[in-house]
Amino acid sequence: MARWKRVVNEKSDFQIQTYYDYTRHYEPEFGETRHTFDVDFLHHLVLPGNKFPLGAGRALESGERYPTCPHHRFPAAQTDGPDLQRVRARRDSPLPSPVLADCGSKFEHNNYTGFEIQPSARLLWNLSPHQSLWASVTRAVALLATRRGIFSSVTSLRRRHCQFTCAVNGDGHFQSEQLIAYEGGYRTLVAAHWLRGSCGVLQQLQRSFFFYGGLSGGRAIPRN
Numbered sequence: 001m002a003r004w005k006r007v008v009n010e011k012s013d014f015q016i017q018t019y020y021d022y023t024r025h026y027e028p029e030f031g032e033t034r035h036t037f038d039v040d041f042l043h044h045l046v047l048p049g050n051k052f053p054l055g056a057g058r059a060l061e062s063g064e065r066y067p068t069c070p071h072h073r074f075p076a077a078q079t080d081g082p083d084l085q086r087v088r089a090r091r092d093s094p095l096p097s098p099v100l101a102d103c104g105s106k107f108e109h110n111n112y113t114g115f116e117i118q119p120s121a122r123l124l125w126n127l128s129p130h131q132s133l134w135a136s137v138t139r140a141v142a143l144l145a146t147r148r149g150i151f152s153s154v155t156s157l158r159r160r161h162c163q164f165t166c167a168v169n170g171d172g173h174f175q176s177e178q179l180i181a182y183e184g185g186y187r188t189l190v191a192a193h194w195l196r197g198s199c200g201v202l203q204q205l206q207r208s209f210f211f212y213g214g215l216s217g218g219r220a221i222p223r224n
Contacts, residue, residue, distance in 0.1 A: 011046040034063035051092040053104075059084040084110045084143075098126035108141075113176045116141050135184040141176040178213040 001019035008014070018039040025032045040057035090104025105119040120138040127133060185206035 012044065014041065014043040016041050030065050030067050032063055032065045034061060036061050053088075053090045053092075055086075055088045057086050059086075084108060100124040100126075110143065112143060113141075116176060130189040132187050133185070134187070136181075137183075138179075138181045140179045140181070142179075143176055175214045177215055180211045180213075182209040183207070 001017070003015060003017040005015035006013065016039070018037075020038075021034075021036040023032075023034045023036075025034070036059065038057065038059040040055060042053065042055040045052040045054065086106055086108045088104065088106040090102060092100075092102040101121070101123050103119070103121040105117060108116040108118065110116070118139050118141060120136065122136040123134065125133045183206065185204055187202060187204045190201045190203060
């Protein structure tokens with residue numbers, strides 16, 4: 001990984017980060033090799049009363065799967081390489097004191113599911129110097145389902161005079177797994193004083209609700 005950062009002035013700075021990753025993964029039935037290259041650009045801009053973190057990046061992957069046992073095979077070469085472009089923007093702005101808010105979104109495009117939007121918003125209300133209420137809502141997506149969707153394999157076992165064959169095939173309808181998260185909580189700082197010092201204990205009550213969609217799965221289809 002490499003990172004370069006430059007401070008333009010007290011109200012503006014930017015950085016460029018890039019990394020390369022090579023992995024080899026083995027399962028009882030198959031193995032996988034994967035190359036990942038990622039580059040990110042991040043710019044912090046401060047204007048009167050507002051902060052604007054802006055960013056853009058691109059990620060490229062290429063990989064190959066291969067069987068690791070004699071009873072497992074792939075009908076064709078199992079290769080895939082997601083191409084992901086992303087842009088993100090956020091605005092941090094103070095509302096009438098003592099309320100703080102920030103909102104933003106990440107915009108992504110990949111060669112499996114197309115265009116994806118992942119917005120988020122957070123609100124903080126400082127009831128006192130030691131107490132606060134907060135709430136947030138976020139939408140996120142994952143591309144794990146797309147990798148499963150392009151995967152296909154055949155497993156064949158022979159026992160005496162019988163042969164059992166199991167085929168696993170993605171249906172090609174690529175869909176990202178989605179999450180919408182609602183969270184909120186209350187924080188308070190309880191201070192305890194001793195002889196020559198003090199200690200603060202932060203207590204928090206939090207409630208979260210998660211709603212999932214587009215989760216990947218499978219079903220058995222009888223063969224005629």
